[in-house]
Amino acid sequence: MKLKKTRMVILACFLLSFLVTSVAFSQEKPASDTSKTETKRKHPREDYAPDQRPEENYLARFKAIEVSEDLMQRNLENIYILNVIVSNFKENGWQGEYDKIYAEYKKAVSKYYRRQVIYSRLELERNKKNISELFKKIVVVYQDQAQSMLEKCADKILDFSLDEKNKYDPNRSKVLFQNMMRLWIAYGQIDDADRAYIDNVYKTSVYHLRIAKSYAISILEQLDPENKADEYKVHKADNLNRILTSTTAKSESPKSESGPSSN
Numbered sequence: 338m339k340l341k342k343t344r345m346v347i348l349a350c351f352l353l354s355f356l357v358t359s360v361a362f363s364q365e366k367p368a369s370d371t372s373k374t375e376t377k378r379k380h381p382r383e384d385y386a387p388d389q390r391p392e393e394n395y396l397a398r399f400k401a402i403e404v405s406e407d408l409m410q411r412n413l414e415n416i417y418i419l420n421v422i423v424s425n426f427k428e429n430g431w432q433g434e435y436d437k438i439y440a441e442y443k444k445a446v447s448k449y450y451r452r453q454v455i456y457s458r459l460e461l462e463r464n465k466k467n468i469s470e471l472f473k474k475i476v477v478v479y480q481d482q483a484q485s486m487l488e489k490c491a492d493k494i495l496d497f498s499l500d501e502k503n504k505y506d507p508n509r510s511k512v513l514f515q516n517m518m519r520l521w522i523a524y525g526q527i528d529d530a531d532r533a534y535i536d537n538v539y540k541t542s543v544y545h546l547r548i549a550k551s552y553a554i555s556i557l558e559q560l561d562p563e564n565k566a567d568e569y570k571v572h573k574a575d576n577l578n579r580i581l582t583s584t585t586a587k588s589e590s591p592k593s594e595s596g597p598s599s600n
Contacts (some may be wrong), residue, residue, distance in 0.1 A: 490519075491515075527545070
């Protein structure tokens with residue numbers, strides 16, 4: 338009789354524990370499902386409309402790796418250059434566009450590291466286009482800067498050439514000839530920049546305009562030394578692809594930063 342009662346107690350305990358476990362499991366199951374839903378990974382293709390999604394075969398992936406690695410390097414180099422220009426000429430309001438370009442680049446590289454190379458390529462190609470568009474806007478500003486400087490140079494050279502002292506001082510004649518050559522070369526750089534702009538090679542146009550400004554500064558500092566002061570410090574730093582700071586401003590000297598050699 339005692340054995341029967343003992344068996345009944347054991348059976349009751351077993352049923353009770355089973356019931357408690359079932360209730361607990363039924364309450365925890367929705368939470369588990371929710372966590373799975375929250376951590377579900379989103380594939381990059383979901384960001385594109387069905388008719389805009391690229392091919393995702395082996396050949397496309399292989400090509401995307403090559404293109405992505407090349408664009409990662411090229412875009413980053415251009416971003417460094419843009420950072421210098423945007424920092425030196427803050428008054429032009431390019432900072433917002435630069436920040437967007439930088440964020441795009443980080444997103445594209447992140448996809449590459451996650452082995453989403455096909456979509457990384459798309460992001461990097463879009464990033465390349467936006468970089469080019471910002472360079473295009475920079476060229477327009479640089480053109481105005483260079484033209485303004487060279488017009489001043491032409492006036493200074495004209496005034497210098499009309500000075501009667503040149504007839505009796507061979508050194509002054511040499512200075513006149515050197516600066517006339519500088520001006521000639523600088524305007525040649527302007528022409529090269531215009532051709533590059535027409536060909537949509539905007540970064541190359543920026544380089545030509547930087548050279549033109551460098552020659553212009555050399556002329557103005559030699560023919561108008563009283564007015565050189567701090568007027569062209571930012572241009573001199575920018576021509577060397579440096580951001581003008583208090584440190585770089587102190588390190589620059591007229592001799593080393595005055596532009597192309599006159600020899």
